[in-house]
Amino acid sequence: MRKLHNVRRLQPVDKASERRERRKVARRAEIRAAAVRLALANGPDAVTIEEISEAADIAPRTFFNYFATKDDVYSLEPMQWTEAEILAELRSRPAHEKPLESMRSVIKAMAVAANFxxxxxxxxxxxxxxxxxxxxxxxxxxxxxxxxxMLALATELAARTGADADTDQYPHLLVGASFAAMQTAEQRARTGEKDIETLIDDAFDLLARGL
Structure with missing residues (x-):
């Protein structure tokens, strides 16, 4: 088992801020869905920010709270979350927590907020x-x-565990396995009876046992 050392002290988690960020992810997904439907109907160049905003029931100026440009609305990003948001989710996890459990929590938060x-x-x-x-x-x-x-997450995990992100494969493998667990759970949730959170837990339990 890997020992944790040289772990950075983290600030206490602001739960209210965390909830706001997750709601932002969920709202961004709704705006994006509205934009894609309009673009399929009329062509992306013909669709205006005002039309997207009306379809998503937001003010046009609010659009820029979620996207820097109109083109950004057509990019799925890493599963609806920005890199900064995913990193913030990981950094909010307790410093003493095992890296695999931290990634379990991050992946579950991503799945719920973005309605996987x-x-x-x-x-x-x-x-x-x-x-x-x-x-x-x-x-x-x-x-x-x-x-x-994925590189940013691996670098953050390396800092938590005292690993070298440039030479140690462990943090990169952990991030890759976590994303694979997320993808597998999403696929199985479409065809099975279990909800995606349960399936994510099942997948991470298997990872914890070494498959």
Whole structure:
């Protein structure tokens, strides 16, 4: 078992702030879904921020609380969360917590806030949009976003465990396994009777036992 050392002291978690951030993720997902439906109907270039805002029942100025540009609304990011939001979720976990348990909590928070139960349908619509407008997909660089987020998480875990993110494979493997657990749970939630939180727990229990 890996020993934790040189762990940074973390500030006490502000639960109210944490809830606000998760609600922001959920609202962003709703706005994105509205934008994708409009883009499929009318073409992404024809859709305005005002139309997206009206469809999502927000003020146009509020749109920029969730997205820096209109194009950003068509990017799924790493499962609806920004890199900064996922990192903040990890950093909110207790310093003494085992890294695998910290990642379990992060993945469950991501799944609940972004409503992974409907993720497949959202992805199908976004994929259809990208197929119709490949130039839009080229702008998104989704693979780069996911790679950068996974690297940031691995670097954070390395700092918690005293590992070297450049040479130690452990934090990178843990992040990769956690995302694989999330994907497996999402897929099984669509075809089985268990809810996604239970399936995430099942997957992480298997990881904890070494599969």
């Amino acid at each position: 139960g409907s993720m497949h349908d959202q992805m199908a619509l976004l994929q259809e949009l990208y197929e119709r407008y490949p130039q839009l997909f080229a702008k998104m660089r989704l693979g780069d976003q996911i790679d950068a987020t």
